[in-house]
Amino acid sequence: MSRDARWLWCGSAGLVLGVLGTSVLAVGTGWRLAAGVVLVVAQAGALRWVLRGPLAVQGVCLVTGVAVWALLPAVTLTGALLAAQVALCVVSATRPRRVSVAALAGMCALSGLGFVSGGPGAVAVCLLAVLLAWTVGQWRRAQRARAAAETRRAVAEERARIAREVHDVVAHTLSVMVIQAGAAEDVFGDRPEQARQALRAIDTAGRSALDELRLLLRAFGPEERDPDERDPAAGDWGAEDPAEGDPVDGQRAPRPGLARLDDLADAVRAAGMTVRLDREGVPAAGLPAAVDLAAYRIAQEAVTNALRHAVGADEVRVSVTADGKRIRITVADNGRTPPARSARAGAGRGLVGMRERARMLGGSLRAGPAAGGGFAVEADLPVEYAS
Secondary structure (H helix, E strand, C coil), X not given: CCHHHHHHHHHHHHHHHHHHHHHHHHHCCHHHHHHHHHHHHHHHHHHHHCCCCHHHHXXXXXXXHHHHHHHCCCCCHHHHCHHHHHHHHHHHHHCCHHHHHHHHHHHHHHHCCXXXXXXXXXXXXXXXXXXXXXXXXXHHHXXXXXXXXXXXXXXXXXXXHHHHHHHHHHHHHHHHHHHHHHHHHHHCCXXXXXXXXXXXHXXXXXXXXXXXXXXXXXXXXXXXXXXXXXXXXXCCCCCCCCCCCCEECCEXXXXXXXXXXXXXXXXXXXXXXXXEEEEECCCCCCCCHHHHHHHHHHHHHHHHHHHHHCECCCEEEEEEEECCCEEEEEEEECCEXXXXXXXXXXXXXXXXXXXXXXXXXXXXXXXXXCCCCCEEEEEEEECCCCC
């Protein structure tokens, strides 16, 4: 059972036991009291599966609720159907509209039973409670739809950004190939060995460009969503760096990569936060351009996240390790983790973008509270990404 499902069950079961259970204990006697308690406990237990099968749970709660009301007429029908109202709320939030409307109609029809013991007032109260439960479910459904749309937009924006960066990398590689081809032609007759070196460089650059193009195609291929992204929300945790790669004084700025981590650390230190940067086994050159770029962007987004959102943090640790096959990036701050940030770990748009970059390379990314306090982002990327 997931944490959300556990919280929902505990909250709804506690509500049913507290409200309906108290009413049964107050008005019941003898065997009717015992039967009523059993039925209330059955309703609370059935709510454990309300996320898996809300319609079935609603049916069970309707039957047991009506039974409680029939045994103890002093209990209001609204209170007896409280668990069924919780299940209706989940049906409204998670099932198609026609299904939830049918479930709503069934409960509205049962509300007419309240006329027997309470008259028109009891029927009106029961109808209002049922309609409120259905409306809350519709509100939750709309909230989830907005969050999903925001995540899709964030992913699309990140893919467009990746596409622009890959275009720059491929364009640079092709330019180098053209220069090498011209150089090979100039020395082909007089210096064949130098020509062969140029041709080998063209071969290497061409393979690299093909890999980058495959990555670009993957960016716009079928979506493979991460199971951790079930309840995303808006929030820009990442920062664009418009100066990188843009023309500056007629020239392009250096391409972002792990070689620029020191510059990133200096910028964060200038903002007043201590940065500890550790690198182990990271080659000075030779990383595929897409991997180098993705690793830097992930570190940049995570450090920006710590700078902007870490509560009470005065230090961020950046660790980059490589073993020849994989490269791991860890960014952790020493701040406090507010409950809201902990509960929605991985929900911001910046983290959606980081996860998208890692996924496209065949890697993975985790974000959440660190064991020793604070917040940590950990990315694991293959050096030779799957093409």
